[in-house]
Amino acid sequence: MMWPDTRLLDLFGIELPIVQAPMANACGVDMAVAVAEAGGLGSFPCAALSDEKIGAGVAEIRSRTGKPINLNFFCHEPAPADAEREAAWLKRLAPYYAELGAEMPKVPLKASIVPFTAATCAVVEELRPTVVSFHFGLPDAALVARVKKAGCKVISSATTLREARWLAERGVDAIIAQGAEAGGHRGMFLETEIATQIGTLALVQQIVGAVSVPVIAAGGIGDGRSIAAAFVLGAAGVQIGTAYLCCPEATISPLHWAALAEPGRETVITNVLSGRPARGILTRLVREQGPINTAIPAYPLATPALAPLRAKAEAKGSGDFSLLWSGQGGVPVSGLGAKELTRKLAEEALSRLKSLA
């Protein structure tokens, strides 16, 4: 049995059309190696790493696998200085700080996630990963051109047809159709309105019909059936995040793990944890200040605004202020490693497709 669409396999030189979502701060070298060794596309999230750490991480990956990998970067606008807005937001959080006895951070807040720069581009040119994925659109055309010239395939996420067309016009090699079910940050870069974001099933149909590059379905995909369904919709591959969070290779906290394993877990798209809309588990902070709050500091400064509070709460076993990213799909209860999970998902998807014959 073959995959009904092999364009993504050919494009990336991989064996299984499964892209592991690059989840910044939630996975690293081990996850990328495991998925790559299984034959999928292992991704190494670089958005929260210094150029030195990117180089060291990739060196370690290369020492453990010769398979293709994806380096992921964010390309948001740097947060503008706005001491007043930051101070007002901290003031709003002050009662929580008082309640937990945590020390308030100082203004100006410091970003730990930095956009893709020319300096980082030089690192990419040296490392030459098979794939470079961007989130929040694309960096400057000149940087994209350099990445492509280095031989890397370039991909990015679209949350609407308009964003997909924009990416296709700028020469991306494949488009991730990020449906509303997806966990973590929405890739939205032209869109600003959460209320009009589109479910995966509808979004994949729309994008597949409008662009000629392969489409990677993302959002709510976490088992063999949903992978098979993505192919039926016309996708050439899938990107999976939440299901991998439950693998031992993930670097999430026990709190996050427990929240994902909760059968009735509820997720919402919220901006109060980072400053940009992202889907995560409904926590006390999100309930009380969100899910969408227009007074929030610019991305990613809402995260350092919470950091001491979160640390204090987590030390007490509470996830009230934690970034518990999660999509709406199911999570595996198998406890499998990421390599075994990747193979199992692929087998189940192929067997599901075969059963329909």
Add this chain to the structure above:
Amino acid sequence: MMWPDTRLLDLFGIELPIVQAPMANACGVDMAVAVAEAGGLGSFPCAALSDEKIGAGVAEIRSRTGKPINLNFFCHEPAPADAEREAAWLKRLAPYYAELGAEMPKVPLKASIVPFTAATCAVVEELRPTVVSFHFGLPDAALVARVKKAGCKVISSATTLREARWLAERGVDAIIAQGAEAGGHRGMFLETEIATQIGTLALVQQIVGAVSVPVIAAGGIGDGRSIAAAFVLGAAGVQIGTAYLCCPEATISPLHWAALAEPGRETVITNVLSGRPARGILTRLVREQGPINTAIPAYPLATPALAPLRAKAEAKGSGDFSLLWSGQGGVPVSGLGAKELTRKLAEEALSRLKSLA
């Protein structure tokens, strides 16, 4: 080529596993007859009809087709009298009334959509349709028992796993998994929070794995591929609304039709058009007062609050205040009648499933 799951066909005695969504005020006898004649489940929306009109409509349907049909009813709580809230909402709308020179409605507002009653149940017992579908949960257990005793299959919509389990425990014969992409009113009856509503792809997976009755996928399904994908996810059938709205049998306004045909149409879940969350095209009123407004009168009284305004605006060619229900799926541009569309969708779905073999 057979359908991969024939439980719904057997249950309802139909030939094609396509349920036409019962869209109150947007379709009637012609649509139900056309879909039934194609072999799908034609639905006759009864929520906005008097018992007399229900009887007359079914008589006409029966004179034109002997195929199984579905009668749909709403089972919301009647809106409580709240003159203050209604007056406050009308006051908020007053600038629009002044702008258009429309006459404000009087308090108390009058509901045109009424819940399923014992009297209506008696009509159902007489008409004995093959299927009775409910929206917003189920009516009193005694009424459900009477409908089942009359030989009708009972179905209802779930928007979360919790709602699906609730329906299954109460003995429904099948469950519509209404994903967030779906147009029109959310069936939510235990859930009250829009932000945690779930995309079709994720919801169908969850519900299929948790209940033993057949699951009908709804939301974002409007072409052969998405029907096929629903089966791959484990659904035994689909419910399709928006695609049928573009058929000549639909009774929507030219304004609504034009808005659906707009390639970049944007939809949101809003409560400002009726008092309950429903997905429709983003209009001026929704933008300015919604999408979710907690000052809204109880369902369905937000609709009569707008009626004169809407009529005046529509007479001027504006849909600013109209109920332009729409899901997030694609719409057919073929101009086919509902009978031909049903057959085409089924053929395309089967051919898609076959192509994967």
